[in-house]
Amino acid sequence: VNDYSKPADLHKDKLLGGLLAAGFDEDSCLSRYQSFLYRKTAPHKPSTHLLSKLRNYEDLHRRCGPHTQSYNKMVEQLKSGHSTGSTDCQYVVWISFSGLGNRILTLASAFLYALLTNRVLLVDRGKDMEDLFCEPFPEKSWFLPLDFPITDQFNGFNRESPQCHGNMLKKNIINTSTESLPSYLYLHLVHDYQDHDKLFFCDGDQGILGKVPWLIMKTDNYFVPSLFLIPSFEYELSKLFPEKETVFHLLGRYLFHPSNHVWGLITRYYQAYLAKADERIGIQIRIFDTGTGPFQYVIDQILACTRKEKLLPEVDTSVVTPADNPKLKAVLMTSLNSGYYENFRNMYWEHPTVNGDVVGVYQPSNEEFQQTEKKLHNRKAWAEMYLLSLTDMLVTSSWSTFGYVAQGLGGLKPWILMKPENQTAPDPPCRRAMSMEPCFHAPPFYDCKAKKGIDTGALVPHVRHCEDMSWGLKVV
Ligand code: GDP
Numbered sequence: 383v384n385d386y387s388k389p390a391d392l393h394k395d396k397l398l399g400g401l402l403a404a405g406f407d408e409d410s411c412l413s414r415y416q417s418f419l420y421r422k423t424a425p426h427k428p429s430t431h432l433l434s435k436l437r438n439y440e441d442l443h444r445r446c447g448p449h450t451q452s453y454n455k456m457v458e459q460l461k462s463g464h465s466t467g468s469t470d471c472q473y474v475v476w477i478s479f480s481g482l483g484n485r486i487l488t489l490a491s492a493f494l495y496a497l498l499t500n501r502v503l504l505v506d507r508g509k510d511m512e513d514l515f516c517e518p519f520p521e522k523s524w525f526l527p528l529d530f531p532i533t534d535q536f537n538g539f540n541r542e543s544p545q546c547h548g549n550m551l552k553k554n555i556i557n558t559s560t561e562s563l564p565s566y567l568y569l570h571l572v573h574d575y576q577d578h579d580k581l582f583f584c585d586g587d588q589g590i591l592g593k594v595p596w597l598i599m600k601t602d603n604y605f606v607p608s609l610f611l612i613p614s615f616e617y618e619l620s621k622l623f624p625e626k627e628t629v630f631h632l633l634g635r636y637l638f639h640p641s642n643h644v645w646g647l648i649t650r651y652y653q654a655y656l657a658k659a660d661e662r663i664g665i666q667i668r669i670f671d672t673g674t675g676p677f678q679y680v681i682d683q684i685l686a687c688t689r690k691e692k693l694l695p696e697v698d699t700s701v702v703t704p705a706d707n708p709k710l711k712a713v714l715m716t717s718l719n720s721g722y723y724e725n726f727r728n729m730y731w732e733h734p735t736v737n738g739d740v741v742g743v744y745q746p747s748n749e750e751f752q753q754t755e756k757k758l759h760n761r762k763a764w765a766e767m768y769l770l771s772l773t774d775m776l777v778t779s780s781w782s783t784f785g786y787v788a789q790g791l792g793g794l795k796p797w798i799l800m801k802p803e804n805q806t807a808p809d810p811p812c813r814r815a816m817s818m819e820p821c822f823h824a825p826p827f828y829d830c831k832a833k834k835g836i837d838t839g840a841l842v843p844h845v846r847h848c849e850d851m852s853w854g855l856k857v858v
Pocket of ligand 1: 480481482483484485667668716717718747749751752753754759760762763766781782783784785
């Protein structure tokens with residue numbers, strides 16, 4: 383926990399350099415105003431343009447949010463089925479879908495899309511969104527009201543749905559010259575989306591979508607990198623994020639405040655196991671191979687990585703003379719399995735380190751398998767992502783959105799454990815990430831103007847293929 387001597391600094395940092403709006407009830411969301419006590423001062427400041435965009439968004443949300451006059455009017459329009467061309471307020475509705483890491487990334491993507499298109503973001507609460515997060519916008523809730531007319535259709539929406547944007551394009555029910563547009567469209571941006579769904583990422587189709595008041599979005603992907611490739615968004619994005627790799631970092635810190643009980647999980651754990659250490663190292667282990675584990679090749683890989691990158695001291699089997707100034711290092715390991723943690727903990731207990739440093743190894747939970755439907759399970763998952771984001775150095779697993787959330791919130795460029803092939807540790811075992819941004823796992827490879835396939839990872843210097851997934855895209 384940091385020491386703050388000057389009240390003025392304290393106030394400024396409390397609002398994360400103006401990123402957060404003042405005027406919330408502090409007790410209802412302790413994390414919003416306490417998070418700065420657990421983080422190093424952020425080197426990545428929000429641009430003044432982003433700050434004014436957020437304040438404008440908050441005004442819009444106040445005016446168009448749930449149960450306002452405008453909202454009620456637009457819900458009537460939704461029920462009528464036709465867009466009347468009245469663009470008093472327009473909305474993007476985010477459907478709760480997929481694992482928690484995925485959801486955090488897609489919600490940030492949907493919010494950025496809302497900012498770019500002057501829409502209001504409304505959040506389907508799913509099973510647990512209310513339990514996990516505080517309200518991010520002042521006064522009006524971000525949750526879709528429970529009486530929203532088409533919520534019961536959300537689960538059934540897929541790429542074949544009649545209301546699906548891509549499907550309607552495919553069947554030529556809508557096109558760029560359609561006059562009478564529906565009052566809502568379903569946007570299918572899930573990894574199994576098809577060519578017509580991907581036209582979402584083309585300026586021409588953004589033109590159509592601009593006339594539809596309600597866009598209902600289902601996605602399990604961080605699609606921000608492809609927004610950077612839409613010409614009409616380019617200029618605005620460059621003003622919002624002069625430092626391009628800070629998109630998720632800043633939007634994530636703005637949007638995602640752990641609810642009070644999750645904040646309790648985070649702060650109690652931090653104070654008990656991490657606060658006193660001289661250095662905190664996070665190791666996030668997510669294995670997509672089949673079988674239960676722990677796998678020896680993964681243990682070997684983590685060891686090879688931490689050794690090669692000098693993240694953790696080596697152990698010695700002979701007796702070592704104690705160093706003058708030994709450091710206390712805390713390793714926070716997260717995994718569904720407890721085997722990796724036990725291995726590391728025992729290694730540092732049974733043997734001295736070569737430089738005399740003392741290493742404590744901790745794992746908050748080992749839930750064995752993903753249990754998306756359980757409340758406490760998801761609270762713990764969120765707490766662990768957040769705790770990883772409070773470390774000084776981070777090692778993550780390839781392909782995992784759980785790790786992306788931690789690196790992004792923490793503002794950390796992790797060392798990524800490369801995906802093992804044929805149950806063998808790869809060489810090199812890990813690679814430093816180019817940026818702290820998450821990877822878009824299923825980007826389109828389409829040139830909207832030329833109407834042909836193209837390598838979208840080779841168009842501009844700031845959108846590249848990811849370190850951990852060769853076909854993915856990330857902002858650097
Ligand atoms: P991804 O599958 O790694 O991209 O991440 P997601 O968060 O979208 O989905 C994985 C889910 O599995 C998480 O939301 C948790 O429910 C669970 N999970 C995976 N790894 C861990 C872990 O280290 N700790 C905890 N508590 N849960 C985990």
